[in-house]
Amino acid sequence: MRLTLADAGDGVEDANFDEKTANANILRLHTLLGWCDDMLKDESKLRTGPKNYHDRVFEEEIIDHINITKHHYNSTSFKDALKYGFYEFQNIRDWYREVTADVGMHTDLVKYWVRASTLLMAPIAPHSAEHIWLTFLHEPQSIQLARWPDPGRTADRTLIEAGAYMRSTLKMIRDAETTLLKKLQKGKKGKPDGPSFDPKSPKSVRVYVATRFPEWQETCVQAVKEAYSEAQDKVDDVRVRAILTKNGLLKDKRTMPFVQAFKKRMQDFGAKGAFNRSLSFSESQVLTEFLPYLKRSLNLVDAEVLLVDEALRRDEPGFTQTIIETSEPGSPAFEYRNV
Structure with a gap:
């Protein structure tokens, strides 16, 4: 009820209390409690040691959302505080869980996320937060006596932008495949604007990265x-x-x-x-870190990253100039092919 009231809106306009949101939040809280319990009672399934690239991105996203949520609480904008401190906070965890599925999540970051998540939701959902705080985190005092999880710094914007870039790239590459399949259904297979492609056969993708704008x-x-x-x-x-x-x-x-x-x-x-249209990160480096997840999530046999200038010099089948030239910095082009 409290989550749904916070989601109903701020300001002088009429509140939008949605029963579907209330029912969904019951399930969301139940799932959150179960996940926290599962992660914290058996840490053997989590990874230890040095942090990899995706770990660092996730940590910066946690810090960024803590700071954004604090701003909205200070402004008494509870709908936005709920958005970034509860809904979006779980979204970044879900992405991290997916992108590290092959190596596992880092135990320190899982604990950091659970602790921060509990403190961020406490003003709006105090009972669930108290349960996680005392039962799963084994804190000696009530969460009402705890302090805000102040990270003491702003997030690294380079890693924040890299995380957003990975998510947008995944969507773009899925859209590229959808567009290609629609063309094939319309009988455009084998046309000059792209190579022949059989979606039922093993597939791979080339990612073309541009270093300058047209x-x-x-x-x-x-x-x-x-x-x-x-x-x-x-x-x-x-x-x-x-x-x-x-x-x-x-x-x-x-x-x-x-x-x-x-x-x-x-x-x-x-x-x-x-x-200032320059990117704060290296596209090629981020995509290289991202390729294992792309191959796994899109059922690809292979995936490779090529610079546009390098790809245009490859005068051979499977390198379509019209596709390559659509690439821009921050918005790579994708070409599917059969292995």
Whole structure:
């Protein structure tokens, strides 16, 4: 009941109490209690020793969510505090559990997550939190006497962005396969825009990573930058069009949708963040760490990461230029093939 009330919304608008949410939260709490009990009573199934790449990403995501949740509690935004301190907090654990299924979760991080999760949910779900605190964590005093799990620092944004990149890449590669299967169903098998592919046969995938954006995009970004007034925090659309016309890009059908999307990015991330299009991490390195999970989750026989420039030099079947050239920094392209 308390979880659902917190989820009903803040502010002066009418609260949205949803019985389906209440029923779902009963199951969610029951599952959480069972998982905590299972993990803490038998640590032999957990890994010890040095932390790997996915461990470090998970630890930074825990720290990030603790800090975000604290901000929302301080603002009495209980719906958002519940979102990041309860729902999203369990989502990052689920991802960590999946991506480390081959080697197992690290015992220190599982304990850290359970302890932090319990403290974050305590203001809204005190009874369940108290049960985990005393029964599973074997703390000597009530959770009401415990302090906030302050990590004492901000999270490493490079690892946070790498974690988000891995999740978005998994979605993109699944979407790429779905698109390919739809083309095959429409009788496009063997067309010049892609190699022949049998979805029922053993399959592998190539991931094409770009180190720079297409030249036309860079020209568009530069046009927006020249037309942007920092004092007014506004883009002069007339000047943007004039610059694009001068560069012969205004009639390109890709140009204006890209400019509009970029201006929205400026609103979401600020002008400085939008104009800085460089990634804070190495795509190739992150994808290399991510490949074992990709192969396992997508039932791939093999997967490899190639730079766009390297792939374009491979003039052989299975390297489709039109697919390779769609890759952009932060948004790789994928090509399925049969082994």
